[in-house]
Amino acid sequence: xxxxxxxxxxxxxxxxxxxxxxxxxxxxxxxxxxxxxxxxxxxxxxxxxxxxxxxxxxxxxxxxxxxxxxxxxxxxxxxxxxxxxxxxxxxxxxxxxxxxxxxxxxxxxxxxxxxxxxxxxxxxxxxxxxxxxxxxxxxxxxxxxxxxxxxxxxxxxxxxxxxxxxxxxxxxxxxxxxxxxxxxxxxxxxxxxxxxxxxxxxxxxxxxxxxxxxxxxxxxxxxxxxxxxxxxxxxxxxxxxxxxxxxxxxxxxxxxxxxxxxxxxxxxxxxxxxxxxxxxxxxxxxxxxxxxxxxxxxxxxxxxxxxxxxxxxxxxxxxxxxxxxxxxxxxxxxxxxxxxxxxxxxxxxxxxxxxxxxxxxxxxxxxxxxxxxxxxxxxxxxxxxxxxxxxxxxxxxxxxxxxxxxxxxxxxxxxxxxxxxxxxxxxxxxxxxxxxxxxxxxxxxxxxxxxxxxxxxxx
Amino acid sequence: xxxxxxxxxxxxxxxxxxxxxxxxxxxxxxxxxxxxxxxxxxxxxxxxxxxxxxxxxxxxxxxxxxxxxxxxxxxxxxxxxxxxxxxxxxxxxxxxxxxxxxxxxxxxxxxxxxxxxxxxxxxxxxxxxxxxxxxxxxxxxxxxxxxxxxxxxxxxxxxxxxxxxxxxxxxxxxxxxxxxxxxxxxxxxxxxxxxxxxxxxxxxxxxxxxxxxxxxxxxxxxxxxxxxxxxxxxxxxxxxxxxxxxxxxxxxxxxxxxxxxxxxxxxxxxxxxxxxxxxxxxxxxxxxxxxxxxxxxxxxxxxxxxxxxxxxxxxxxxxxxxxxxxxxxxxxxxxxxxxxxxxxxxxxxxxxxxxxxxxxxxxx
Numbered sequence: 001x002x003x004x005x006x007x008x009x010x011x012x013x014x015x016x017x018x019x020x021x022x023x024x025x026x027x028x029x030x031x032x033x034x035x036x037x038x039x040x041x042x043x044x045x046x047x048x049x050x051x052x053x054x055x056x057x058x059x060x061x062x063x064x065x066x067x068x069x070x071x072x073x074x075x076x077x078x079x080x081x082x083x084x085x086x087x088x089x090x091x092x093x094x095x096x097x098x099x100x101x102x103x104x105x106x107x108x109x110x111x112x113x114x115x116x117x118x119x120x121x122x123x124x125x126x127x128x129x130x131x132x133x134x135x136x137x138x139x140x141x142x143x144x145x146x147x148x149x150x151x152x153x154x155x156x157x158x159x160x161x162x163x164x165x166x167x168x169x170x171x172x173x174x175x176x177x178x179x180x181x182x183x184x185x186x187x188x189x190x191x192x193x194x195x196x197x198x199x200x201x202x203x204x205x206x207x208x209x210x211x212x213x214x215x216x217x218x219x220x221x222x223x224x225x226x227x228x229x230x231x232x233x234x235x236x237x238x239x240x241x242x243x244x245x246x247x248x249x250x251x252x253x254x255x256x257x258x259x260x261x262x263x264x265x266x267x268x269x270x271x272x273x274x275x276x277x278x279x280x281x282x283x284x285x286x287x288x289x290x291x292x293x294x295x296x297x298x299x300x301x302x303x304x305x306x307x308x309x310x311x312x313x314x315x316x317x318x319x320x321x322x323x324x325x326x327x328x329x330x331x332x333x334x335x336x337x338x339x340x341x342x343x344x345x346x347x348x349x350x351x352x353x354x355x356x357x358x359x360x361x362x363x364x365x366x367x368x369x370x371x372x373x374x375x376x377x378x379x380x381x382x383x384x385x386x387x388x389x390x391x392x393x394x395x396x397x398x399x400x401x402x403x404x405x406x407x408x409x410x411x412x413x414x415x416x417x418x419x420x421x422x423x424x425x426x427x428x429x430x431x432x433x434x435x436x437x438x439x440x441x442x443x444x445x446x447x448x449x450x451x452x453x454x455x456x457x458x459x
Numbered sequence: 460x461x462x463x464x465x466x467x468x469x470x471x472x473x474x475x476x477x478x479x480x481x482x483x484x485x486x487x488x489x490x491x492x493x494x495x496x497x498x499x500x501x502x503x504x505x506x507x508x509x510x511x512x513x514x515x516x517x518x519x520x521x522x523x524x525x526x527x528x529x530x531x532x533x534x535x536x537x538x539x540x541x542x543x544x545x546x547x548x549x550x551x552x553x554x555x556x557x558x559x560x561x562x563x564x565x566x567x568x569x570x571x572x573x574x575x576x577x578x579x580x581x582x583x584x585x586x587x588x589x590x591x592x593x594x595x596x597x598x599x600x601x602x603x604x605x606x607x608x609x610x611x612x613x614x615x616x617x618x619x620x621x622x623x624x625x626x627x628x629x630x631x632x633x634x635x636x637x638x639x640x641x642x643x644x645x646x647x648x649x650x651x652x653x654x655x656x657x658x659x660x661x662x663x664x665x666x667x668x669x670x671x672x673x674x675x676x677x678x679x680x681x682x683x684x685x686x687x688x689x690x691x692x693x694x695x696x697x698x699x700x701x702x703x704x705x706x707x708x709x710x711x712x713x714x715x716x717x718x719x720x721x722x723x724x725x726x727x728x729x730x731x732x733x734x735x736x737x738x739x740x741x742x743x744x745x746x747x748x749x750x751x752x753x754x755x756x757x758x759x760x761x762x763x764x765x766x767x768x769x770x771x772x773x774x775x776x777x778x779x780x781x782x783x784x785x786x787x788x789x790x791x792x793x794x795x796x797x798x799x800x801x802x803x804x805x806x807x808x809x810x811x812x813x814x815x816x817x818x819x820x821x822x823x
Binding site for chain 1: 488491495497498509512513515516548567569570572579583584588591592596644647650652653654655657660666669671674677679681682684685686691698702704705706709718749761
């Protein structure tokens with residue numbers, strides 16, 4: 001193997017497969033004692049790739065004086081036997097080795113499990129799509145698996161004259177209407193809310209994991225309101241209401257319905273919505289906080305005034321310095337976070353890494369993402385992957401060589417409106433530290449000398 | 460159809476080309492008909508339950524503080540506390556407001572950063588919101604089960620706990636605007652922001668911050684002002700088990716002190732073998748009857764954990780009949796002040812749960 005021909009950015013196997021546990025311990029202990037380069041050189045010599053660039057030499061070493069890697073020399077079972085048949089599982093599941101990739105509750109955040117949150121494991125996800133089974137959850141009164149043949153959507157009015165006729169639709173009927181499929185992020189308004197005052201959680205799963213992204217399929221709400229003959233001059237607000245115990249209600253501005261953005265969605269990532277995400281019908285309100293994406297949607301009311309619902313008058317209101325609460329704050333502003341390396345992870349050694357993360361904006365497309373590895377003094381522009389879509393997660397990547405010293409890594413997104421993600425200092429100057437909602441500040445991770453990554457805030 | 464002459468002309472080449480017509484159909488869409496039907500008045504009455512801040516949607520009715528107290532103690536206090544003060548299950552509802560706040564319409568303690576938590580009455584500006592939410596979502600495990608009178612009464616009691624209405628008050632649809640004028644935080648809301656995606660309603664014209672995308676030699680904050688204390692290292696569980704077992708970074712073994720030699724990354728633990736797929740009867744009953752809303756398997760929530768109950772009664776000879784009775788009729792005083800309400804499941808089902816508790820509340 002010629003190390004000169006290695007493409008940049010390729011990630012290589014970590015060395016632990018070649019060392020027994022005590023060997024790994026020794027490597028880390030020696031590295032901690034300042035002898036990292038000695039160990040690295042030893043590995044480099046063993047693998048015959050002397051003075052190789054970046055991490056190549058030490059990332060896949062051949063330990064000891066053996067003939068080679070036993071994983072190569074001794075053919076594994078799966079190379080020598082018959083595998084499993086098709087349709088062993090009518091609905092396939094992730095590898096059993098992926099068991100660590102789970103959505104999780106944050107201990108102590110809520111006292112009950114039905115009025116609670118589970119966070120998506122952003123640290124383990126690739127690209128922009130959240131696998132439906134890992135989508136974050138927020139329930140106010142528990143989730144249900146609703147029989148779609150009995151589910152109905154009603155459209156009515158707050159007072160006579162706002163529409164020509166109140167209507168009722170079955171799922172069969174809704175699914176016959178013209179539909180669209182669009183990728184959008186959904187973020188809870190309280191995402192990163194635990195971090196307003198200080199660092200409170202260890203990993204990106206808990207700091208940013210009330211965030212997911214799916215391809216949603218559904219009917220533009222506009223089509224259904226047109227059928228009901230809505231008077232758009234007078235009906236400037238829409239109430240969305242769920243069918244579950246909490247029968248969540250939220251006010252949506254008619255402007256978003258009129259421009260065709262708001263969807264009555266039944267599809268998610270090629271299949272129906274998951275029960276935890278509102279099966280069989282939920283509202284999709286792109287760019288707006290998740291609480292407005294009402295699940296188990298049973299009713300749409302058009303009205304001439306906002307509704308002051310519980311989640312517009314008790315919760316999802318932002319406490320400002322001076323003691324006023326902002327009401328009807330809805331848009332999720334431009335934000336980004338590095339998902340690897342991120343809090344609670346360990347870098348296995350010095351050398352080359354791919355910094356990867358997510359950026360999004362409730363005001364449209366992400367225009368660019370910059371990354372700093374020196375605490376914000378200097379920035380480099382990251383690569384945006386794939387086609388960048390409006391009000392959708394955007395994956396960014398950038399090369400990085402870790403020199404083994406403590407390093408502060410940050411990402412900073414700019415959206416198509418020109419708005420640049422703020423620092424904690426800038427955000428707190430206006431919003432204080434008790435807002436709970438709408439924290440979109442730049443996140444800092446500290447890569448410590450021992451390779452362990454910590455969640456930190458600077459001032 | 461009335462449009463057929465056009466189509467015929469198109470086919471004859473006398474009017475628009477058929478291709479253009481088809482394109483128009485593509486962009487304009489065909490007429491949608493026969494989908495959806497008119498909702499009946501009774502259907503609308505059954506579902507249209509929202510009440511707006513201008514009281515549109517509020518059904519006529521009345522309820523007294525005294526009646527509200529009765530309902531409260533039977534159906535609400537076990538989660539919210541006798542005085543609405545409990546923060547054990549949900550955020551406290553009552554507390555933190557003063558007679559002065561009722562005069563000004565601004566809750567002074569919202570300016571006091573040292574005041575722990577924010578109660579509902581410190582925040583809610585509109586009495587309609589309380590009525591609407593109690594009516595649609597409470598009690599938590601039996602939403603939409605209260606009568607209109609009970610909703611008025613519970614709302615009145617809650618307002619009374621906050622000193623907003625007197626003890627002998629009867630809340631009605633008629634006097635609700637007067638009560639609204641006494642809400643402690645009625646003037647505490649701001650619409651001066653740029654975070655509403657419509658043109659009406661809010662007044663803010665610009666975003667709160669205007670960061671610049673500086674690229675080189677930028678001003679920086681250099682001090683690490685906040686990080687997780689060492690004692691919280693493992694508070695979210697072992698992070699080694701919360702990261703993929705292969706990849707550019709692995710999870711830190713937080714079961715050990717920072718900087719300790721990490722364990723060798725063993726092959727990822729395979730997923731626990733799936734169970735029989737059918738939940739054991741006690742588990743299904745716990746879920747069906749919302750027992751888990753108040754009781755955890757191993758840790759105290761509102762009530763004691765199932766394990767603690769099992770431990771307490773494992774030696775009691777008549778544990779099964781005793782616990783069956785407790786489940787059916789409720790009780791208080793054994794585990795604390797918060798009462799457990801009577802439950803509506805059958806005696807046979809209660810017996811299954813009691814038997815399961817007697818056996819030590821084993822997981823399936």
